[in-house]
Amino acid sequence: MKVGVILVGTELLNGGMLDTNSLYIAEELNKHGLEMKFKITVRDFRDEIYSAIDYCKKNVDLIIISGGLGPTLDDITKEVIAEYVKKPLIVDDDELEELKEKFERAGLKFKTLNVKEVEKPKGAITFKNDVGMAPAVYIDDIVAFPGVPKELYNMLPKFLDWYVKEKKILDDEIYIKDLITYGIAESLLDEAVREFFTEDEIYYEFLVKDYGILIRLQSKMSNKNKVEKIVKKIYNKIGKFIFGEDSDRLEKKVVELLKKLNMNISTAESCTGGMLASKLIDVPGVSDIFYEGVVSYSNETKINRLGVKKETLDKYGAVSEEVAKEMIMGLTTDVALSTTGIAGPDGGSLEKPVGLVYMGIRIRDKVYIEKRVFKGDRSKIREKTVSHTLFTLIKILNEDV
Amino acid sequence: MKVGVILVGTELLNGGMLDTNSLYIAEELNKHGLEMKFKITVRDFRDEIYSAIDYCKKNVDLIIISGGLGPTLDDITKEVIAEYVKKPLIVDDDELEELKEKFERAGLKFKTLNVKEVEKPKGAITFKNDVGMAPAVYIDDIVAFPGVPKELYNMLPKFLDWYVKEKKILDDEIYIKDLITYGIAESLLDEAVREFFTEDEIYYEFLVKDYGILIRLQSKMSNKNKVEKIVKKIYNKIGKFIFGEDSDRLEKKVVELLKKLNMNISTAESCTGGMLASKLIDVPGVSDIFYEGVVSYSNETKINRLGVKKETLDKYGAVSEEVAKEMIMGLTTDVALSTTGIAGPDGGSLEKPVGLVYMGIRIRDKVYIEKRVFKGDRSKIREKTVSHTLFTLIKILNEDV
Numbered sequence: 001m002k003v004g005v006i007l008v009g010t011e012l013l014n015g016g017m018l019d020t021n022s023l024y025i026a027e028e029l030n031k032h033g034l035e036m037k038f039k040i041t042v043r044d045f046r047d048e049i050y051s052a053i054d055y056c057k058k059n060v061d062l063i064i065i066s067g068g069l070g071p072t073l074d075d076i077t078k079e080v081i082a083e084y085v086k087k088p089l090i091v092d093d094d095e096l097e098e099l100k101e102k103f104e105r106a107g108l109k110f111k112t113l114n115v116k117e118v119e120k121p122k123g124a125i126t127f128k129n130d131v132g133m134a135p136a137v138y139i140d141d142i143v144a145f146p147g148v149p150k151e152l153y154n155m156l157p158k159f160l161d162w163y164v165k166e167k168k169i170l171d172d173e174i175y176i177k178d179l180i181t182y183g184i185a186e187s188l189l190d191e192a193v194r195e196f197f198t199e200d201e202i203y204y205e206f207l208v209k210d211y212g213i214l215i216r217l218q219s220k221m222s223n224k225n226k227v228e229k230i231v232k233k234i235y236n237k238i239g240k241f242i243f244g245e246d247s248d249r250l251e252k253k254v255v256e257l258l259k260k261l262n263m264n265i266s267t268a269e270s271c272t273g274g275m276l277a278s279k280l281i282d283v284p285g286v287s288d289i290f291y292e293g294v295v296s297y298s299n300e301t302k303i304n305r306l307g308v309k310k311e312t313l314d315k316y317g318a319v320s321e322e323v324a325k326e327m328i329m330g331l332t333t334d335v336a337l338s339t340t341g342i343a344g345p346d347g348g349s350l351e352k353p354v355g356l357v358y359m360g361i362r363i364r365d366k367v368y369i370e371k372r373v374f375k376g377d378r379s380k381i382r383e384k385t386v387s388h389t390l391f392t393l394i395k396i397l398n399e400d401v
Numbered sequence: 402m403k404v405g406v407i408l409v410g411t412e413l414l415n416g417g418m419l420d421t422n423s424l425y426i427a428e429e430l431n432k433h434g435l436e437m438k439f440k441i442t443v444r445d446f447r448d449e450i451y452s453a454i455d456y457c458k459k460n461v462d463l464i465i466i467s468g469g470l471g472p473t474l475d476d477i478t479k480e481v482i483a484e485y486v487k488k489p490l491i492v493d494d495d496e497l498e499e500l501k502e503k504f505e506r507a508g509l510k511f512k513t514l515n516v517k518e519v520e521k522p523k524g525a526i527t528f529k530n531d532v533g534m535a536p537a538v539y540i541d542d543i544v545a546f547p548g549v550p551k552e553l554y555n556m557l558p559k560f561l562d563w564y565v566k567e568k569k570i571l572d573d574e575i576y577i578k579d580l581i582t583y584g585i586a587e588s589l590l591d592e593a594v595r596e597f598f599t600e601d602e603i604y605y606e607f608l609v610k611d612y613g614i615l616i617r618l619q620s621k622m623s624n625k626n627k628v629e630k631i632v633k634k635i636y637n638k639i640g641k642f643i644f645g646e647d648s649d650r651l652e653k654k655v656v657e658l659l660k661k662l663n664m665n666i667s668t669a670e671s672c673t674g675g676m677l678a679s680k681l682i683d684v685p686g687v688s689d690i691f692y693e694g695v696v697s698y699s700n701e702t703k704i705n706r707l708g709v710k711k712e713t714l715d716k717y718g719a720v721s722e723e724v725a726k727e728m729i730m731g732l733t734t735d736v737a738l739s740t741t742g743i744a745g746p747d748g749g750s751l752e753k754p755v756g757l758v759y760m761g762i763r764i765r766d767k768v769y770i771e772k773r774v775f776k777g778d779r780s781k782i783r784e785k786t787v788s789h790t791l792f793t794l795i796k797i798l799n800e801d802v
Contacts (some may be wrong), residue, residue, distance in 0.1 A: 022442075023419060048438065267675075278676040280674070290674075293697070
């Protein structure tokens with residue numbers, strides 16, 4: 001069953017706002033065995049919404065609209081739907097009463113324009129909004145949600161559960177498996193896994209994320225076992241480049257491993273400047289294992305806070321294997337990480353170019369130093385340093401500890 | 402002049418990849434006085450691309466397509482365009498030669514399939530790709546670019562410069578001015594500025610970003626002076642909530658101000674865990690003023706690295722005004738920032754709920770403590786703490802120093 005999505009909102013077209021709703025809609029549709037065929041983004045103009053609905057009606061079975069359900073004058077989605085299905089807009093007394101109560105509970109003043117939030121085409125079915133004002137409205141295979149992400153998240157699953165039951169379309173649910181790789185190029189990944197995909201109905205693709213490259217395997221739910229067999233083959237061939245599946249992330253994996261091994265961790269950062277600590281601290285429950293971080297951006301701090309020797313700094317420079325090593329020796333935990341590098345845009349030389357980074361990892365008494373020259377701008381170099389440090393730590397914890 | 406954008410790529414629909422190209426396209430179109438009317442995202446399927454082109458032809462003057470220009474079999478954008486304009490696909494000898502030379506220079510093997518990258522509908526004009534293989538192709542008000550962002554960035558401006566000259570449409574260029582506010586709700590902003598927009602051709606809207614809310618003023622270039630007059634009025638009325646314009650960011654502003662005042666800075670972070678230091682260190686040239694950061698996540702570190710008193714921790718708890726104060730006193734620079742709070746999801750209580758944060762700011766001997774209860778998940782609470790600390794620092798530096 002094919003779905004078309006219409007996103008309504010001028011701010012989605014003029015560069016003012018990035019659309020994240022449609023990714024969420026895509027994932028939810030997949031879970032419910034439905035497939036997004038295309039999406040159209042239009043401005044808050046009557047003609048553009050109408051013509052997008054008309055285009056969808058000719059090409060898909062279900063139309064999902066997000067945006068334009070609010071109380072202001074430029075919120076016209078429901079008006080246009082009513083016009084398209086040739087029904088008048090009505091207000092249900094009970095729904096109006098409920099809306100007024102919501103305003104009262106929230107301590108907000110109910111104004112005449114707010115009535116718009118419970119308007120709907122006559123004959124429409126509504127889905128309750130637990131986190132905002134306007135309910136979702138469904139009529140004739142067209143459903144409209146508010147554009148506010150949390151309200152969409154609240155009502156879309158409810159609607160889809162109802163819709164697939166109503167239309168009896170649960171038989172072709174989609175199964176997706178993501179393998180998250182790090183440290184291997186997309187072209188090499190492709191060469192490595194291509195041979196496993198000989199069946200017609202099992203697809204794969206590569207998705208480049210900031211935390212690694214995903215191998216996404218996709219098929220019907222009835223092929224789940226076949227997909228899992230291919231997953232095993234991929235692990236056998238390139239398992240050392242795979243650090244997790246589905247919702248795994250490098251920092252989550254590090255925290256899990258350290259908890260299991262009962263080890264605590266500290267960081268000493270120069271070029272990444274707190275980004276490494278911040279990534280780890282974004283994981284809930286990290287306080288059991290994260291002890292401290294030092295952002296030793298100046299040479300004085302490297303000396304005073306971490307005990308790096310002045311002679312080492314003078315002899316080898318701040319961006320060097322030796323300083324990376326002395327930085328991790330200044331930390332007292334079981335595991336210690338350090339970074340020192342040239343993030344640019346200035347400060348590079350022929351011998352030490354922008355992008356040169358040393359990453360130190362200490363696990364109890366054992367010290368490992370990684371040297372890399374990363375490409376990209378200042379932010380990218382810093383992000384790559386963080387990812388590479390975490391991935392290397394995972395590899396060492398898995399193999400050596 | 403109206404433009405429709407077609408984004409080609411299955412990965413843009415299944416939740417695998419967030420589209421950033423279209424925001425870039427929107428900004429470039431604005432600069433050239435063109436207006437994006439809508440965008441359609443389709444999969445790499447012949448029928449879907451064809452039907453999207455057909456829909457655009459009926460609704461806009463220029464069609465910009467991104468994606469599907471590569472060498473693999475599912476790259477079919479140019480085939481579909483050729484079919485739509487009823488021209489055969491041809492290969493220009495010079496362009497093929499040039500492509501082969503690119504491969505040689507890059508040390509890559511040229512394969513038969515790569516010929517596809519220089520195919521084009523007969524009569525098409527091409528635009529040179531300086532950073533990749535496939536050139537952009539234009540015919541009959543349809544132009545196609547590769548989906549790779551850097552290749553699009555390379556060729557779109559070239560194409561638009563040519564196109565507006567060719568079609569003589571430079572007279573209605575658009576002027577955009579962003580005022581970046583912080584610390585005031587969208588509804589209050591609206592009430593404050595609405596009265597200034599009485600002219601028909603000058604629009605405004607609010608864009609919610611992670612670093613604040615933008616007031617975007619937009620009009621034709623010929624109205625620039627009128628827009629600037631409104632900007633002045635807005636500054637007079639709510640200037641204390643405006644921290645910058647256009648490409649300004651909180652951290653950039655902080656670094657600029659500190660350089661001007663010749664002051665250096667350090668950070669002591671608990672709940673933000675390095676995010677504050679990392680934001681500042683993302684600004685190029687920050688090394689002149691950033692001295693050090695301490696991520697004092699555990700109580701021991703607060704005591705050992707910052708000299709917070711054990712009694713203070715015992716008496717008031719780690720999340721308290723007193724501890725925020727002692728944390729900044731443990732830093733030696735002109736300016737010192739501290740954060741301590743409960744980012745959740747666990748650790749909250751009735752008295753100290755999730756979201757409670759104390760932020761300390763010391764400027765030489767003067768100490769300021771901000772207390773807030775932020776809403777949102779762990780990441781959001783941490784991000785809000787960072788933004789609020791930086792904004793408060795800017796305000797104090799502007800007013801008190």
